[in-house]
Amino acid sequence: MAKKVALIMGSDSDFPVLKACVTKLKSFGVEVEVHVMSAHRTPELACAFASRARDNGFGVIIAAAGKAAHLAGVLAAHTTLPVIGIPIKSSTLDGLDALLATVQMPSGIPVATVAIDGAENAAILALQILGVTDESIAEKLLDMKQDMVQKVVAKDDKLQSQLYDL
Template sequence: MKVGIIMGSKSDLETMKKASSVLDEFKIPYEMIIASAHRTPEAVKSFVERLEEEGAIAFIAGAGAAAHLPGVVASFTTLPVIGIPLNATALKGIDSLLAIVQMPSGMPVATMAVDGAKNAALFVVQIGAAFNKNIKAQYKAYRQDMADKVLADNDALQASLQGE
């Protein structure tokens, strides 16, 4: 099982590292590259085809501005593609969000929030959990830990309110 992470520019790296951090946490192997839908389409195609042959389960593609990269990735694979609209222009990522979410019929790309790389990786974790019991157990524990933290924060709030 492997995941492909692709971004169109070096300036996207800090946001995309949020996806790789989650995959590291769940011990899901990935490969990350910089390749442009417009400037290096053959590199995009080669990456997607190679990872699909190597057993990839999904691709995470981050793109700003015109945000064609997730759709181009989807054109080269039948595997799930998760698009991350990136805040790369004066429009604060709204242009990217609209470009990715408006994929043509028959070419779906799951779309996360602007700069939502963490959720993109968690979506991949959910895909992996559908057929891997270990990942499913890890993800359940991850979600329980989040819930426990919220409950602990509320307990602390309630204690502080009673002390006032």
């Protein structure tokens, strides 16, 4: 049975950044559930979700939060599933506060952290994790990477043509 991905955001104001994550996961045919939960305002709800995630068919949890971005760590503390953190750029410190809060985890509670506002890379990392046991996802990832190569080669060819004409 195909595993789902959970995308948990600390605030609904994060959703414009996270649309790219949802879009990428859906483009691979992966079911994604999206929820708003707060490490600080709804800690019981977040902990309960994480502790039941494996039994509910999830394979990866992605957590996105800004400012005091403890959401990914709180979720990771309550599950054995891989957790990917997306630090969200907020009105203060350009997301550096969220990056540090997400990446600085104690031993035993790992959180894979992508770049500030790195929603698409979080989706790709989740797909790579699922692709370890799902060959169809692995094949789609390979196709995506080959497409990236072709695009870069085409851009280089175009550049070389422009340089030749100088």
